[in-house]
Amino acid sequence: xxxxxxxxxxxxxxxxxxxxxxxxxxxxxxxxxxxxxxxxxxxxxxxxxxxxxxxxxxxxxxxxxxxxxxxxxxxxxxxxxxxxxxxxxxxxxxxxxxxxxxxxxxxxxxxxxxxxxxxxxxxxxxxxxxxxxxxxxxxxxxxxxxxxxxxxxxxxxxxxxxxxxxxxxxxxxxxxxxxxxxxxxxxxxxxxxxxxxxxxxxxxxxxxxxxxxxxxxxxxxxxxxxxxxxxxxxxxxxxxxxxxxxxxxxxxxxxxxxxxxxxxxxxxxxxxxxxxxxxxxxxxxxxxxxxxxxxxxxxxxxxxxxxxxxxxxxxxxxxxxxxxxxxxxxxxxxxxxxxxxxxxxxxxxxxxxxxxxxxxxxxxxxxxxxxxxxxxxxxxxxxxxxxxxxxxxxxxxxxxxxxxxxxxxxxxxxxxxxxxxxxxxxxxxxxxxxxxxxxxxxxxxxxxxxxxxxxxxxxxxxxxxxxxxxxxxxxxxxxxxxxxxxxxxxx
Amino acid sequence: xxxxxxxxxxxxxxxxxxxxxxxxxxxxxxxxxxxxxxxxxxxxxxxxxxxxxxxxxxxxxxxxxxxxxxxxxxxxxxxxxxxxxxxxxxxxxxxxxxxxxxxxxxxxxxxxxxxxxxxxxxxxxxxxxxxxxxxxxxxxxxxxxxxxxxxxxxxxxxxxxxxxxxxxxxxxxxxxxxxxxxxxxxxxxxxxxxxxxxxxxxxxxxxxxxxxxxxxxxxxxxxxxxxxxxxxxxxxxxxxxxxxxxxxxxxxxxxxxxxxxxxxxxxxxxxxxxxxxxxxxxxxxxxxxxxxxxxxxxxxxxxxxxxxxxxxxxxxxxxxxxxxxxxxxxxxxxxxxxxxxxxxxxxxxxxxxxxxxxxxxxxxxxxxxxxxxxxxxxxxxxxxxxxxxxxxxxxxxxxxxxxxxxxxxxxxxxxxxxxxxxxxxxxxxxxxxxxxxxxxxxxxxxxxxxxxxxxxxxxxxxxxxxxxxxxxxxxxxxxxxxxxxxxxxxx
Numbered sequence: 004x005x006x007x008x009x010x011x012x013x014x015x016x017x018x019x020x021x022x023x024x025x026x027x028x029x030x031x032x033x034x035x036x037x038x039x040x041x042x043x044x045x046x047x048x049x050x051x052x053x054x055x056x057x058x059x060x061x062x063x064x065x066x067x068x069x070x071x072x073x074x075x076x077x078x079x080x081x082x083x084x085x086x087x088x089x090x091x092x093x094x095x096x097x098x099x100x101x102x103x104x105x106x107x108x109x110x111x112x113x114x115x116x117x118x119x120x121x122x123x124x125x126x127x128x129x130x131x132x133x134x135x136x137x138x139x140x141x142x143x144x145x146x147x148x149x150x151x152x153x154x155x156x157x158x159x160x161x162x163x164x165x166x167x168x169x170x171x172x173x174x175x176x177x178x179x180x181x182x183x184x185x186x187x188x189x190x191x192x193x194x195x196x197x198x199x200x201x202x203x204x205x206x207x208x209x210x211x212x213x214x215x216x217x218x219x220x221x222x223x224x225x226x227x228x229x230x231x232x233x234x235x236x237x238x239x240x241x242x243x244x245x246x247x248x249x250x251x252x253x254x255x256x257x258x259x260x261x262x263x264x265x266x267x268x269x270x271x272x273x274x275x276x277x278x279x280x281x282x283x284x285x286x287x288x289x290x291x292x293x294x295x296x297x298x299x300x301x302x303x304x305x306x307x308x309x310x311x312x313x314x315x316x317x318x319x320x321x322x323x324x325x326x327x328x329x330x331x332x333x334x335x336x337x338x339x340x341x342x343x344x345x346x347x348x349x350x351x352x353x354x355x356x357x358x359x360x361x362x363x364x365x366x367x368x369x370x371x372x373x374x375x376x377x378x379x380x381x382x383x384x385x386x387x388x389x390x391x392x393x394x395x396x397x398x399x400x401x402x403x404x405x406x407x408x409x410x411x412x413x414x415x416x417x418x419x420x421x422x423x424x425x426x427x428x429x430x431x432x433x434x435x436x437x438x439x440x441x442x443x444x445x446x447x448x449x450x451x452x453x454x455x456x457x458x459x460x461x462x463x464x465x466x467x468x469x470x471x472x473x474x475x476x477x478x479x480x481x482x483x484x485x486x487x488x489x490x491x492x493x494x
Numbered sequence: 495x496x497x498x499x500x501x502x503x504x505x506x507x508x509x510x511x512x513x514x515x516x517x518x519x520x521x522x523x524x525x526x527x528x529x530x531x532x533x534x535x536x537x538x539x540x541x542x543x544x545x546x547x548x549x550x551x552x553x554x555x556x557x558x559x560x561x562x563x564x565x566x567x568x569x570x571x572x573x574x575x576x577x578x579x580x581x582x583x584x585x586x587x588x589x590x591x592x593x594x595x596x597x598x599x600x601x602x603x604x605x606x607x608x609x610x611x612x613x614x615x616x617x618x619x620x621x622x623x624x625x626x627x628x629x630x631x632x633x634x635x636x637x638x639x640x641x642x643x644x645x646x647x648x649x650x651x652x653x654x655x656x657x658x659x660x661x662x663x664x665x666x667x668x669x670x671x672x673x674x675x676x677x678x679x680x681x682x683x684x685x686x687x688x689x690x691x692x693x694x695x696x697x698x699x700x701x702x703x704x705x706x707x708x709x710x711x712x713x714x715x716x717x718x719x720x721x722x723x724x725x726x727x728x729x730x731x732x733x734x735x736x737x738x739x740x741x742x743x744x745x746x747x748x749x750x751x752x753x754x755x756x757x758x759x760x761x762x763x764x765x766x767x768x769x770x771x772x773x774x775x776x777x778x779x780x781x782x783x784x785x786x787x788x789x790x791x792x793x794x795x796x797x798x799x800x801x802x803x804x805x806x807x808x809x810x811x812x813x814x815x816x817x818x819x820x821x822x823x824x825x826x827x828x829x830x831x832x833x834x835x836x837x838x839x840x841x842x843x844x845x846x847x848x849x850x851x852x853x854x855x856x857x858x859x860x861x862x863x864x865x866x867x868x869x870x871x872x873x874x875x876x877x878x879x880x881x882x883x884x885x886x887x888x889x890x891x892x893x894x895x896x897x898x899x900x901x902x903x904x905x906x907x908x909x910x911x912x913x914x915x916x917x918x919x920x921x922x923x924x925x926x927x928x929x930x931x932x933x934x935x936x937x938x939x940x941x942x943x944x945x946x947x948x949x950x951x952x953x954x955x956x957x958x959x960x961x962x963x964x965x966x967x968x969x970x971x972x973x974x975x976x977x978x979x980x981x982x983x984x985x
Contacts, residue, residue, distance in 0.1 A: 041625060042618070043575055044609060049622055050569035052637070059567065076550065078541035080533055080659055081642065082594075087534065103573075104598040105611065109646035110591045118535060120596065120611075127533070131540055134532060146543070151572065155600035168571055 015291045015349055024233035028161070028285055035293050035353050037284070038162035046160045046167035053354060054163075054280060056301035058170065061276050062149055064202055064299070065172055068194055074145040074174055079127050081150065082118040087126040090252040097219020098122050101154040103167075120153040125220070125271065128175050129253035136267065138258045139179050143187070144267075147174040163281025164237060164494050171275040177255060177267040184244055184268040188225055191242035191272040192467065195227050198274070199239060203283045204296050204405040205229050206413035207239055210464030210489065213443035215451060218271075222246040228463055228491065229282045230416050234433020235492040236463065237282050240274035284355075287378075287405060293355025294378045297401040304335045304394070305351040309344050309363035321367045325360060328390060333398070352377060357401050358394065378405050417489070423457065423478055426490060430460045435491040439474025439484030450479040460490040506782045506840055515724035519652070519776055526784050526844050528775070529653035537651045537658030544845065545654075545771065547792040549661065552767050553640055555693055555790070556663055559685055565636040565665055570618050572641065573609040578617040581743040588710020589613050592645040594658075611644040616711070616762065619666050620744035627758065629749045630670050634678070635758075638665040654772025655728060655985050662766040668746060668758040675735055675759040679716055682733035682763040683958065686718050689765070690730060694774045695787050695896040696720050697904035698730050701955030701980065704934035706942060709762075713737040719954055719982065720773045721907050725924020726983040727954065728773050731765035775846075778869075778896060784846025785869045788892040795826045795885070796842040800835050800854035812858045816851060819881060824889070843868060848892050849885065869896050908980070914948065914969055917981060921951045926982040930965025930975030941970040951981040 016034060020027040032038050037054040050058065066076065082105060089095050103120040107113055121127060128146070136144055151170045160166050174191070178184045192209050199205045207227040217224035218241065226241035249255070250266040259265050287294040297303060308315075308322040322337050329335045336356075338347045351359055361373040370387045376397060385393045418434040420426040426436045436458075441447035443464055451462045465486050474484045507525060511518040523529050528545040541549065557567065573596060580586050594611040598604055612618060619637070627635055642661045651657050665682070669675045683700050690696045698718040708715035709732065717732035740746070741757040750756050778785040788794060799806075799813040813828050820826045827847075829838045842850055852864040861878045867888060876884045909925040911917040917927045927949075932938035934955055942953045956977050965975040 039622060039625065041622070042571055043578065043621060044571060044573055047571035047573060049571065052566040052568060055567045055569050058569070075543040076546045077543060078546050078549070078661065080535060080538035080540065082535055082538060082644075082659070084535055100601045102600060103596050103609075105594050106597045107595040107608070109593060109648070111646075117598070118594075130534060131530060131532070134530065153573075155602075157600070168573070170569065 015353060019290055020288065024231065024285075027288075027290070031284065031288055031292060032162050035355070040162060044167075046156060048160075048162050048166055050163075050277070053301055057295065057299045058276055058280050060299040061203070061280060062170075062172070065198055065274060065276065066147075066149060068198065069147050069172070069174060072145075072190060072194065073143070074147045074176075077128075077146050077148055079121075079124055079148055079150070081121050083121050083124075083127045085117045085119060087130055088119055090126060091220045091249055093248070094125065094220035098154075101156065103153050103155055121150075122152055122154045123271075123273070124148055124150070124152075124173055125175065125249060126253075129249050129255060132177060132253065132255045132267075136177060136255060136257055139260055142177060142179045142257060142267065143183060144177040145174065145187075146176070147172055161281075161494070163277050163284070166277070169275055170277040171273055174272040176270045176272075177250070177257075178269070179257065179259060179265070179267065181246065181268050184246070184270045187270045187272075188242050188244050191240070191270070192225060192227075194272075195240045195242075195274065199227065199229070199279060199282075200406060200410070202296060202298070202402070203279060204402060204409050205239070205279065205282050205286050206409045208413075208489070209467035211443065211467055212241075212464040213447070213451060213462050213488075214445045215448050216461070216464070218243040220245065220248050222248060225467060226464070228489075228493070229286060230413055230435065230491075231282065231285050231494060234416065234430075234435070235494050236435065237278070237285075237494045239279060239282060240272065242272040243270060245269040245271060286409065288355075291349070292353030294405065295355040295357065296405060297357045297398050300355060300357050301334070302336050302351075302354070302356045303333045303398070304329055304358045304360060305347075305356045306335060306337045306360045306362065307344060307347050307351075308337065308339070309361055311364050314364040314367075317367050318362055318364055322362050325362065325372065325390065329394060333394070358397060376401070378408075419472060420478065421474070426460075426478055427458045430458045430490065430492060435463075435489055436460065437472055437487065437489055438478040439476050440486055440488040441477045441480065441482060442485035443488065447477075447485075450477060453479045454490055458490060460492045463489045463491055463493075506844060510781055511779065515722065515776075518779075518781070522775065522779055522783060523653050526846070531653060535658075537647060539651075539653050539657055541768070544792055548786065548790045549767055549771050551790040552694070552771060553661075553663070556689055556765060556767065557638075557640060559689065560638050560663070560665060563636075563681060563685065564634070565638045565667075568619075568637050568639055570612075570615055570639055570641070572612050574612050574615075574618045576608045576610060578621055579610055581617060582711045582740055584739070585616065585711035592647065594644050594646055612641075613643055613645045614762075614764070615639055615641070615643075615664055616666065616740060617744075620740050620746060623668060623744065623746045623758075627668060627746060627748055630751055633668055633670045633748060633758065634674060635668040636665065636678075637667070638663055652772075652985070654768050654775070657768070660766055661768040662764055665763040667761045667763075668741070668748075669760070670748065670750060670756070670758065672737065672759050675737070675761045678761045678763075679733050679735050682731070682761070683716060683718075685763075686731045686733075686765065690718065690720070690770060690773075691897060691901070693787060693789070693893070694770060695893060695900050696730070696770070696773050696777050697900045699904075699980070700958035702934065702958055703732075703955040704938070704942060704953050704979075705936045706939050707952070707955070709734040711736065711739050713739060716958060717955070719980075719984070720777060721904055721926065721982075722773065722776050722985060725907065725921075725926070726985050727926065728769070728776075728985045730770060730773060731763065733763040734761060736760040736762060777900065779846075782840070783844030785896065786846040786848065787896060788848045788889050791846060791848050792825070793827050793842075793845070793847045794824045794889070795820055795849045795851060796838075796847045797826060797828045797851045797853065798835060798838050798842075799828065799830070800852060802855050805855040805858075808858050809853055809855055813853050816853065816863065816881065820885060824885070849888060867892070869899075910963060911969065912965070917951075917969055918949050921949045921981065921983060926954075926980055927951065928963055928978065928980055929969040930967050931977055931979040932968045932971065932973060933976035934979065938968075938976075941968060944970045945981055949981060951983045954980045954982055954984075 018026040039049040105118040212224040221243040227239035228236040247266045255267045308318045359375040374383045418429040509517040530540040596609040703715040712734040718730035719727040738757045746758045799809045850866040865874045909920040
């Protein structure tokens with residue numbers, strides 16, 4: 004996927020993505036000015052302009068889709084009283100090690116109750132739901148929050164991949180039946196494919212997570228994994244079937260059609276936009292820098308006037324003309340800086356601007372211009388009259404092309420294994436292992452521990468889309484296999 | 495402005511806005527389902543769906559204007575180390591009584607340094623600026639954050655007006671000269687007028703605040719006041735000339751054209767979107783409920799089919815036809831509920847939907863429909879063929895009409911006074927007092943204390959736009975007047 008180091012341009016990324024993904028990612032973050040890790044609280048980073056603009060566009064796309072599917076937005080307080088938090092025992096147990104606590108305020112000093120900085124909003128929101136939900140007519144009740152959450156991570160942090168504060172959407176839904184809830188889980192997975200694969204070019208696979216790795220308080224968890232460089236996966240949005248695990252302690256009831264009072268069935272879904280951004284730039288980027296889907300690029304077209312002495316004015320005039328034509332529909336910049344043409348090319352490639360238009364004196368003479376696509380470097384010389392048509396065509400296909408290339412890359416990373424040693428080797432070679440396993444219930448936890456200890460990978464779960472592979476025995480203990488699972492290292 | 499109680503519809507607001515603004519506002523918030531105050535942390539409220547949708551649209555409008563004016567977005571951590579906070583002494587003194595502190599995290603317990611939940615982001619952001627600003631070429635450096643802030647308010651909280659967590663934009667800018675900074679202050683004021691008056695229909699006046707009431711750490715503060723019901727003002731966006739008060743302790747320097755290293759000149763600007771929303775619904779609303787500017791209404795047009803037995807299908811069909819025509823351009827709902835026609839009217843009026851379209855059997859017969867404007871109740875019977883033209887026209891003028899009515903109301907509330915007793919009476923009658931005053935420097939603080947004690951109002955400062963009134967003596971001490979000020983009660 005990545006180009007060799009010798010091809011890297013002078014001002015591009017100096018480390019090859021293929022050779023050292025981690026170093027490449029760090030350099031990309033710094034050189035393209037996406038995040039600044041020098042903020043003086045550990046695990047907290049600043050998202051810089053170029054990243055923030057795209058993240059905001061990603062939020063807007065996700066919110067539009069959620070609203071189209073009947074989810075309405077709310078804004079919730081970000082502080083949760085400890086007493087709320089204690090209501091669901093598995094939930095508190097799962098999150099307690101990760102909570103930041105507010106204990107003091109103002110001059111008056113200590114608060115009477117500790118307040119959690121929300122690590123997730125179930126225990127805030129579900130205190131309100133009984134006040135709003137009365138009857139089956141209020142169901143399904145589908146709401147979402149666009150907000151940040153805080154988690155006192157002990158794992159290594161990395162900009163966008165994992166931080167102690169991150170930015171997500173959480174959707175919280177109540178249904179009158181378990182089937183209704185399960186349908187929502189399916190819709191959540193569909194939305195994830197639509198957004199991550201179609202819009203952001205990140206290939207994913209959904210797994211039903213093993214019981215030992217589900218969301219604290221859930222009946223079951225369905226999570227997407229994206230493949231990153233160096234063969235590790237990065238967890239992407241997950242959706243959780245909560246059943247009545249929260250509706251009972253939080254008293255979320257409704258009067259059903261039969262006049263009886265019943266507890267609701269719930270789901271929640273959490274696309275972490277900042278992490279999706281991280282996966283996107285990591286997955287799509289190359290040794291020249293960022294590659295961005297067309298719609299969410301902060302600048303979509305960069306016009307580079309190529310200036311020769313004596314002919315500056317006509318080139319600049321033509322550039323402005325092209326700019327005026329395009330700006331009605333696209334986000335366009337003319338690079339009028341003093342840098343060399345080469346540096347300008349490198350700069351806008353580093354920033355991932357999808358289309359570059361070059362205009363030199365010869366182009367002006369011949370009423371033509373040159374357009375270069377960032378993601379594959381393809382170059383077109385076109386007649387000026389064709390400008391809008393050609394740009395429209397390139398713009399329309401750009402994200403689709405990225406996506407098609409991405410999907411091919413993904414399946415190639417999976418390796419079928421029948422023995423532990425082969426699995427260990429495959430994992431070490433940066434592959435995702437597909438194998439037989441006892442089950443994903445708690446009683447298979449011992450085999451999972453062996454996986455982690457001996458391969459360094461984790462059981463990601465059962466594939467949710469079509470499973471083509473069947474195994475007779477468990478990779479670890481050799482007993483009859485209950486299911487097919489995937490094993491991978493993860494960030 | 496408000497209608498008399500007897501005219502209030504059955505399901506509208508039962509308290510007259512004119513008679514009891516506070517009770518009216520509370521009922522509006524509850525009945526229109528804008529906020530829920532039952533969240534179990536004092537001073538924190540939930541913003542419900544209808545409010546959240548509009549607040550998001552207000553953010554989008556404000557951000558668009560800021561970006562048009564060259565401000566770029568950033569996302570900053572919301573936790574600020576106490577050590578940052580201590581760098582500017584006036585700032586820390588001003589904000590210390592209002593800070594929520596994070597002191598514990600996870601299982602490991604106490605943090606080594608207290609972390610403030612940002613009450614405002616100067617001390618977070620200005621630690622980063624020296625890392626990003628090197629030369630005069632980097633200036634002006636204009637950035638903004640869209641985020642929430644937390645303040646441990648001791649004043650009474652009220653949904654959207656004042657809460658312990660609120661949602662705002664803060665813009666932080668660096669210039670090479672004091673003049674450049676002052677120009678930004680002027681641009682901020684212009685943006686405020688453009689947004690609040692033109693887009694949101696809230697009439698405001700900008701005041702240079704007295705020195706005793708400026709932003710902690712600023713050279714001077716310019717703040718907008720909006721007039722609320724019951725004659726009190728509510729502070730709206732403020733912009734602060736910071737000069738070098740922060741750039742020195744935070745070491746924000748640049749190499750100037752002359753090769754010398756200099757400290758930057760700064761400004762910051764803080765439109766609190768949630769509070770602007772509060773001002774807007776409070777100012778525009780009437781005894782039927784909300785009145786909303788056209789662009790930011792969650793639903794812009796409500797279609798009410800008026801059903802008579804035997805003729806339901808043709809009316810519903812026509813309603814769907816009208817819906818299909820309008821939905822390409824507008825946010826439209828057909829109210830197909832079982833409620834009575836009257837209840838439907840009241841409901842959508844309560845919700846502030848700008849246009850109502852009524853379609854009954856006679857209208858279908860005559861190929862006509864009825865359109866009613868929410869803000870003034872005007873009713874039009876139009877030919878079906880004119881639908882799009884008429885709706886376009888009404889939509890285009892709707893916000894302008896609200897604004898024109900608003901502006902007239904505002905100036906009428908100001909009363910010129912020459913004696914303290916007259917001022918006290920005017921304040922008690924819900925007026926804003928215009929009078930002579932010593933000055934707005936610290937040496938006039940004694941007179942200001944008398945104002946507060948004896949009138950219950952506060953000196954809001956010197957009017958920034960044209961001042962038409964001149965006084966010879968200070969209202970309080972009778973010494974020669976240094977300026978004209980305005981006194982009002984405030985929320």
